[in-house]
Amino acid sequence: MEDWAHGGFGLYIHWPFCQAKCPYCDFNSHVVAQIDQKAWQSAYLSEIDRIGAETQGRVLRSVFFGGGTPSLMDPDVVDAVITRIRATWPTANNIEITLEANPTSVEAGRFAGYRDAGVNRVSMGIQALNDPDLKVLGRLHTAGEAMQAFEIARGVFDRVSFDLIYARQGQSVAAWEAELQQALSLAVDHLSLYQLTIEDGTAFGDRYAAGKLRGLPDDDNAADMYAVTQDICAAAGFNGYEVSNHAAAGCESIHNRIYWRYGDYxxxxxxxxxxxxxxxxxxxxxxxxxxxxWLAQVRRTGNGDLVRTALTQDDQVSEFLLMGMRLAEGVDLGRYPALLTGEFNNKINGLIELGMVLRDENQLSVTAEGRPVLNAVLRALLDD
Incomplete structure (x- = not known):
């Protein structure tokens, strides 16, 4: 079988619009006054037809509506997109269809519409469980509104995940521990827990460069928060199957594992x-x-891609490790002969001696000690 089949085949659909731009966000999201929903529906359907013609016969395992804020999409648009998807590819019996939502754009009728269209999993961007921190993060919702939205989602969908950000300004380890315990008391089957990173080109990035982003935890405190996260989640049965993602057994995100297992999407x-x-x-x-x-390009040419680049074997090996080593399960080195050479074995053995990785025949994974310094582990593996 072709290598991509080890990870499976998924589809990502990007909705680029938000109600406001969060100061930490470096995603491709935009605030606009009006959205021509039918024009976007037409473009999405056109792209599904184009890609479907190239990938006929593949079994589609997941669909992910990301953004931006996809819960701003009309349910009728989501319905038309999912209908076209099902007419284009055979789908897995357990296909996962996820839609990202913000608490400010949640109401019961809209969510019921998404469910009826075929969405079976929602991922909510809650980010914090107290109002002062939500305000600092630029979120438009309150903690109370987030809880109301979560209850709506939980009443409509069997599978609901939500995101939180930690290592925020002024946050102590004890405060994060208490917030995480609260989150776990609410969680259905999945949590995404991200350490705040300051990205260039964001409002936070500009403030940080100017020395005006104060109160961030130091490296030791941030590391302690990461360790607390792993321990508390594991004790609650939400194991860290990936660096920032925790789930009850069998409830891991199918779509994201396609990325990390280096499938096709x-x-x-x-x-x-x-x-x-x-x-x-x-x-x-x-x-x-x-x-x-993008919309104009699809209308004009029938192709929304800007570039399509053939990846060399070296490119693929690097991406395979960068993605797969994030998973607790690690990677199967047998997928790429370059990873079974004496030179690469020497790199692995050096990391084993340091307690950073484990090897079981051809399965390579990062240890609990190695995960907080994953970037350094990856540099050691990829450095020529």
Whole structure:
């Protein structure tokens, strides 16, 4: 079988619009006064047809509506997109169809519409469980509104995940521990817990560069928060199956594991990335960032991709390790002969001696001690 089949095949659909731009966010999201929903529906359907013609016969395991804030999409648009998807590919019996939502754009009728369209999993961007921190993070909802939205989602969908950010300004380890315990008391089956990172080009990035972003935890405190996160989640039965993601057994995100297991995925929408194996060659695809430009390009050419690049074996090996080593299960080195050479074995053995990785025949994974310094582990593996 082709290598991508080890991870499976998924579809990502990017909705680029938000009600406001969060100061920490470096995603391709935009605030606009009006959205022509039917124009976006038409473009998405056109792209599904194009990619479907190239990938006929593949079993689709997941669909992910990301953004932006996809819960701003009309349910009728989501319904039309899912209907076209099901007419284009055979789908797995347990296909996972996820839609990201913000608490400010949640109401029961809209969620029921998404469910009726075929969405079976929701991922909510809650980010914090107290009002002062939500305000600092630029969120438009209160903690109370987040809880109301979560209750609506839990009443409509069997599978609901939500995101929290930790290592926030002024946050202590004890405060994060208490907040995490509260989150676990609410959680259904999955939590995404991200350490705040300051990205260039964001409002937080600009403030940090100017020395005006104060109160961030130091490296030791941030490391303690990461350790607390792993311990508390594991004790609650939400094991860390990936660096930032925790789930009850059997409830891991199918879509995200396609990325991390280095499967194939098609990306549709402004700025969307994809990895597609066509004719035995894996390609990287990328769409232009501008929503207006992307929409016009699809209308004009029938193709939303800006670039499609054939990946060399070295490219693929690097991506395979960068993605797969994030998983607790690690990677199967047998998928790439370059990872079974004497030179690479020497790198692995050095990391084993340091207690950073484990090897069981061809399965390589990062230890609990290695995960907080995963970037350093990856540099050691990938350094020529």
């Amino acid at each position: 098609a990306g549709i929408g402004p700025g969307a990335h994809g990895r597609l194996t066509l004719g035995g060659q894996r390609h990287a695809t990328e769409a232009q960032l501008s929503p207006v430009g």
